[in-house]
Structures are given as structure tokens and as C-alpha cells.
Amino acid sequence: MSIKRIILLALALVFVSIYLFPLYWMYITAMKGSTGIFAYPPSFWPEHPQLAIIEVWQRHDMGRYLFNSLLIAGGTTLIVTVMGSGCAYVLSRLRNRWMDVVLFAVLMMQVLPSSLMITPLFVSFEQVGLTDYPRTAVILAQAAKMLPLFIVLVRATFLQVPRELEQAALIDGNSRLGAFLRIMVPLARNGILVSSVLIFLQSFGEYVYSRSLISERALQPATVGLQSFMGPNSSDWSGVMTYAAIYVTPILIVFVLLQRQIVSGLTSGALK
Amino acid sequence: MTFQIEIDQLNKYYSTNHVLRDICMQIPKGQFVALVGPSGCGKSTLLRTIAGLETAGAGKIFIEGAEVTGKAPRERDLAMVFQSYALYPHMTVRKNLTYALRLKRQPKEVIDHAVKEISQITGLEELLDRFPRELSGGQRQRVAMGRAIIRNPSAFLFDEPLSNLDAALRVHMRAEIRKLHQRLGATSVYVTHDQIEAMTMADHVVVMRNGRIEQQGAPLTLYDRPTNRFVAGFIGSPAMNFLPATVAEDGVSVRLELPGAPVLQFIGRRPAGEAVMLGLRPEHLMPEEGIDENRLSLPVNLVERTGSACYVMTNTDPEIVVAVPSRVEEDIKQIGVTIAPEHVHLFSRDASGTALLNAA
Numbered sequence: 206m207s208i209k210r211i212i213l214l215a216l217a218l219v220f221v222s223i224y225l226f227p228l229y230w231m232y233i234t235a236m237k238g239s240t241g242i243f244a245y246p247p248s249f250w251p252e253h254p255q256l257a258i259i260e261v262w263q264r265h266d267m268g269r270y271l272f273n274s275l276l277i278a279g280g281t282t283l284i285v286t287v288m289g290s291g292c293a294y295v296l297s298r299l300r301n302r303w304m305d306v307v308l309f310a311v312l313m314m315q316v317l318p319s320s321l322m323i324t325p326l327f328v329s330f331e332q333v334g335l336t337d338y339p340r341t342a343v344i345l346a347q348a349a350k351m352l353p354l355f356i357v358l359v360r361a362t363f364l365q366v367p368r369e370l371e372q373a374a375l376i377d378g379n380s381r382l383g384a385f386l387r388i389m390v391p392l393a394r395n396g397i398l399v400s401s402v403l404i405f406l407q408s409f410g411e412y413v414y415s416r417s418l419i420s421e422r423a424l425q426p427a428t429v430g431l432q433s434f435m436g437p438n439s440s441d442w443s444g445v446m447t448y449a450a451i452y453v454t455p456i457l458i459v460f461v462l463l464q465r466q467i468v469s470g471l472t473s474g475a476l477k
Numbered sequence: 478m479t480f481q482i483e484i485d486q487l488n489k490y491y492s493t494n495h496v497l498r499d500i501c502m503q504i505p506k507g508q509f510v511a512l513v514g515p516s517g518c519g520k521s522t523l524l525r526t527i528a529g530l531e532t533a534g535a536g537k538i539f540i541e542g543a544e545v546t547g548k549a550p551r552e553r554d555l556a557m558v559f560q561s562y563a564l565y566p567h568m569t570v571r572k573n574l575t576y577a578l579r580l581k582r583q584p585k586e587v588i589d590h591a592v593k594e595i596s597q598i599t600g601l602e603e604l605l606d607r608f609p610r611e612l613s614g615g616q617r618q619r620v621a622m623g624r625a626i627i628r629n630p631s632a633f634l635f636d637e638p639l640s641n642l643d644a645a646l647r648v649h650m651r652a653e654i655r656k657l658h659q660r661l662g663a664t665s666v667y668v669t670h671d672q673i674e675a676m677t678m679a680d681h682v683v684v685m686r687n688g689r690i691e692q693q694g695a696p697l698t699l700y701d702r703p704t705n706r707f708v709a710g711f712i713g714s715p716a717m718n719f720l721p722a723t724v725a726e727d728g729v730s731v732r733l734e735l736p737g738a739p740v741l742q743f744i745g746r747r748p749a750g751e752a753v754m755l756g757l758r759p760e761h762l763m764p765e766e767g768i769d770e771n772r773l774s775l776p777v778n779l780v781e782r783t784g785s786a787c788y789v790m791t792n793t794d795p796e797i798v799v800a801v802p803s804r805v806e807e808d809i810k811q812i813g814v815t816i817a818p819e820h821v822h823l824f825s826r827d828a829s830g831t832a833l834l835n836a837a
Contacts, residue, residue, distance in 0.1 A: 367561060367563065369559045369560075369561050369563035370563050370565060370566075372525075372528075372530050372550075372557075372559070372563065373557065373559060373563035373565075374565075374576075375529075375530065375549070375550040375551060376528055376529075376530070376550045376551070376555060376556065376557045377551075377576050377577040377580060377624075377628075378551040378577050378580040378581060379551060379580060380549070380551065381549075383580070388565060391567050392565075392566065392567060
């Protein structure tokens with residue numbers, strides 16, 4: 206191994222550890238007792254590891270929070286996948302000046318941050334009475350936010366499917382919709398699945414819209430529920446980290462299991 | 478008489494580009510038609526317009542007497558073989574073959590019977606459960622053909638189906654497609670840029686250029702009596718030689734603009750002094766001794782040997798190619814050729830290049 210490679214490897218390890226340190230600290234803190242958290246100097250491994258998973262789960266009614274998170278993420282993913290696939294297909298097949306404008310507008314939407322969009326969204330949702338169904342409101346807002354990303358990713362996948370396949374399908378007796386559903390969607394399956402997983406994971410961690418639109422505690426997702434640990438005088442850091450660990454671990458597992466597909470899905474089209 | 482496919486005054490535009498101009502064709506049932514021309518001539522666009530994949534700008538298309546101009550591809554009952562074969566990668570060979578039948582919700586027995594028959598015709602029996610990616614180029618080609626045949630359509634459309642195969646396989650598949658056509662007697666429209674493919678396979682050849690039909694007819698008619706210089710140069714290999722010349726005073730011979738101003742007889746009569754373009758096919762220039770009429774003596778520049786024939790390039794301006802069916806000596810410096818008067822073609826020298834005289 207050359208010196209250059211060793212240096213690069215060392216650098217990579219340093220950056221990875223900086224990136225992953227918060228994650229490590231989350232798990233470590235979750236296992237520490239309340240005295241261990243404020244010990245100085247801080248210990249990097251708990252003396253008496255303890256995990257209060259069941260206790261935290263029950264005390265904060267995490268089942269309900271996670272159910273709301275799943276509902277919001279699932280609803281968002283469903284809307285985005287159904288609408289975004291059709292949209293991405295059209296944008297991949299029609300090429301003219303107007304479609305370029307549309308694509309540009311779609312990309313612009315992605316640039317706008319949630320915290321900027323929430324005020325006008327809140328006002329308009331209030332006017333049409335959507336705030337009475339706060340989780341639906343969050344799903345719609347989040348779907349609108351995620352659609353551009355999905356469209357851009359899936360459009361690249363559709364672009365890779367040769368046009369002749371869909372033309373062959375048309376000649377073989379399909380309608381346009383039939384050719385889309387029976388040929389294009391199965392062939393773009395990987396891209397659509399990976400993008401959907403990505404949208405799901407992102408929506409699972411959505412905070413700004415839920416925080417602003419859902420005031421009733423029973424309807425809030427896990428991200429918002431995390432706030433209930435913050436008391437006016439003291440904070441249960443160990444509880445916060447246990448809660449966070451419960452919340453994040455499934456996401457991490459999904460991501461690790463699918464990371465090969467996700468990475469190839471994200472780079473497909475870009476490397477062609 | 479109703480034709481299987483009839484095209485009436487078809488025009489098509491891509492924004493300001495006029496890609497198909499006044500196309501008129503009548504294809505009787507069972508005919509094998511080749512659309513041939515240089516790339517960008519509109520032959521593929523014409524085929525795709527017949528298929529319904531492109532919309533017609535103006536004009537009408539009839540299939541079996543019924544107008545289909547604005548109709549969707551699936552309402553036209555045509556089958557198409559694509560250049561890239563366009564096999565569905567997520568389906569096995571069997572599923573690929575039966576896709577159209579399954580869409581029509583044919584009963585299972587009908588489908589099974591059809592698969593059996595078609596896989597026998599195309600020699601795919603062993604490969605029915607493979608995926609397209611596991612097949613060789615020739616096998617994919619067969620699947621694409623089988624997928625077209627199984628539907629028993631009113632006509633077949635081929636879009637350069639052989640251009641992705643290597644040379645030996647191409648010649649083989651050429652014969653296969655031809656045999657298949659004889660057996661099924663199905664109307665076929667075949668797009669190719671290869672004039673040899675067109676000449677050997679088709680009953681009727683349509684030569685296109687710049688979105689226009691330059692000439693259509695039986696292969697040998699196009700070879701013997703090209704209506705203009707473009708068709709004359711496109712059909713035949715090596716290509717026809719064109720030499721500027723002037724009609725002599727007698728009106729039955731031309732004086733070439735070559736050193737020595739040789740004179741060649743032709744059959745027919747043209748006004749004396751007319752500036753023409755003389756067309757001579759390389760294979761009509763015979764290096765025979767003892768004939769003094771219509772003889773040219775040409776300095777040799779280069780000899781290409783293919784084994785079966787020699788192509789002699791002359792050191793003249795413009796260069797003349799002579800196809801010698803026998804062998805020539807290594808160090809040949811000068812070649813004497815004669816040409817029968819009936820093989821002399823005359824074309825106008827202007828841009829249109831209209832044929833003035835096609836003897837033969």
C-alpha cells in the first residue's frame with residue numbers, strides 16, 4: 206500500500222468518525238445514567254450500561270408517536286410515488302421548451318425550505334379548513350415538498366429505458382397508459398422503489414410541517430414528540446437519547462440493508 | 478383494387494423541417510417492399526408514420542382499404558421489428574412472444590399452440606424460458622421476428638433489423654427473412670440503408686432522399702433504368718461512374734472530357750452539343766481485347782482485390798472504377814475497356830440529374 210493511499214484512508218476515517226460521532230454519542234448517552242451524562246471528563250463508554258427502552262416507550266407513549274410518523278411518511282410516499290411516477294414519465298418523454306420550463310419550476314420548488322413555505326401554507330390550509338385534519342395537511346405539504354426530488358430521480362430512470370420498448374408495447378396492442386403501467390413501470394421499478402424508500406425515510410424524519418400544523422399531541426409524529434422531554438428546568442438527556450435511538454435505529458437498519466441499491470439508484474442516470 | 482397498405486400524399490414536418498414530402502405508395506397484399514436511402518432521408522420516419530408512432534402532417538394512410546391516419550398504433554394491426562429488437566427485458570422469451578396475444582386476452586390453449594408453432598419456425602424451442610439478456614444477437618433477432626409473426630398481422634414493418642448483426646449472420650438472416658416471407662406471404666415493409674439488402678430481399682424497392690421518393694419499382698428496373706443520377710449512384714456496388722461529356726455532332730455518341738477526348742456510342746439520339754453526365758457501371762466496363770468500338774484506354778492508379786473480382790481505380794479526373802471479373806497483373810499500368818452501347822446511361826448535368834437516356 207502506498208503512502209498516498211494510507212493518508213487518504215486515514216483522512217477518510219477521520220471524516221467518517223466526525224460524521225458518525227453524534228450517532229455514537231446518542232447510543233452511548235442512552236445507556237448512561239443521569240450522573241454519567243454530566244461526568245467530567247466525559248466517559249466514552251458507560252460504566253453500567255443500561256437501556257430503558259421499555260420504560261421510555263411506555264412513559265412517552267411512543268407507539269402512538271411512531272404510528273403517526275409512519276402514517277405521515279406512508280401517506281406522503283404513496284402520494285409522491287403515484288403522482289411522481291406519472292409526472293417523471295411525461296417529463297422524460299416530452300422534450301420541448303415548455304417541458305424545460307416545467308422541469309425548471311419543479312427544481313425551483315425543491316430549493317424553497319420548509320420553514321419559508323410553512324407560513325403561506327398554514328394560512329391557505331386554514332382557509333380551506335385543512336387544519337382540522339392536521340395529519341392530512343402535513344402529508345399534503347410534505348408530498349409537495351418531496352415530489353420534485355422524486356421526479357428528478359425517477360425521470361433519470363425513465364430516460365434510461367429505451368423508447369423503442371414502449372413503442373413496441375404500443376404496436377403490440379397497448380394503450381399509452383397500458384404501455385406505461387405494463388412496460389415502463391416494471392422496467393423503472395428499481396429507481397421508483399429506491400426513490401420511494403428515500404422519500405419515506407425523509408418524511409419519517411419530517412419536523413417543520415408537523416410542528417406547525419399539528420397542535421394536538423395525540424396526532425403528532427415522533428419528531429415533534431421528542432420535545433416533550435424538554436422541561437422548563439431540567440431535561441432527561443438519557444430519555445431523549447433512548448427515544449432518539451428507538452426512532453433512528455429502524456431507519457438506519459433499512460438504510461444499511463438497502464444502501465447498495467440506494468446509491469446505485471441515486472447515481473443512475475448521472476453516470477450515463 | 479384495395480391495397481394492403483396505401484399511402485396518399487403523405488407529408489410530415491418537424492417544426493420547420495419538411496421530413497416527408499408527398500409520399501405516395503401502393504403496396505399490394507404479400508409484397509415485400511424495401512425503403513432504402515442514405516441516413517436522414519426519412520425512410521424510418523415513413524415507416525414509423527405507417528406504424529402510427531409518428532403522426533402524419535398531411536395526407537392519408539390506408540390499411541386494407543380502411544383509413545388509419547389518426548389512429549393509435551394498436552388499432553392498425555401491424556407488427557414491427559425494431560433495430561434494437563426492443564425485447565421486453567423483464568420477460569422471458571415465451572412471455573415476449575405471447576405479449577400481444579395476452580393483451581388480446583386469447584385463451585391459454587390458443588397461446589400455447591401459437592408459441593409451439595412460432596418457436597418451431599424460428600428455432601427457439603430450447604430458449605423459451607430464458608431472458609433476453611441471456612441470448613446472443615442472432616437469437617434476440619429471432620425472438621423479435623417471432624414476436625411479430627405470432628400475431629399474424631396485416632403487415633410487417635422492419636426497421637433496419639439486421640444492422641446490429643455481424644456480417645456473416647446478416648447474410649444468413651437476410652435469407653431467413655426472405656424464406657419466411659415466401660412461406661407466410663405476408664406484406665412487409667423493410668427499411669434499410671443497405672442497397673444490397675434492398676435489392677436482394679425486396680419485390681419492390683423505394684429509393685428515398687430528403688423526404689422524397691426518388692424512384693420506386695422492381696429492383697432490376699431501378700438498376701437498369703434509374704430515373705436520375707441519385708438513384709443510379711445509390712443502387713449498385715461499386716457505385717456507377719459519372720463522367721462529364723458532350724453529345725457529339727452525330728447525336729448518337731458522346732465525347733468524354735478526358736485526355737484524348739474519346740468518343741462512346743449510345744443507343745438513341747440526343748441534340749448535338751448537349752452537356753450531359755455519362756453514367757457507366759463498373760461491371761459494364763469490360764476489359765476485353767480485340768474490340769475496338771466504344772473502347773477507352775485508362776491509366777491505372779490502384780487495384781483492389783476481393784478474390785472474386787478486382788476493382789481497378791483509374792488515374793483520371795474523375796476517377797473511374799472498373800470491376801474486372803477475372804484477375805489483373807500486379808503491375809498493370811494501363812487498362813483497356815469496352816462498353817456496350819446499351820449500357821451507356823446519360824443524365825442531365827444540372828442539379829436534378831434527370832435521366833436523359835437509359836438504354837438497356
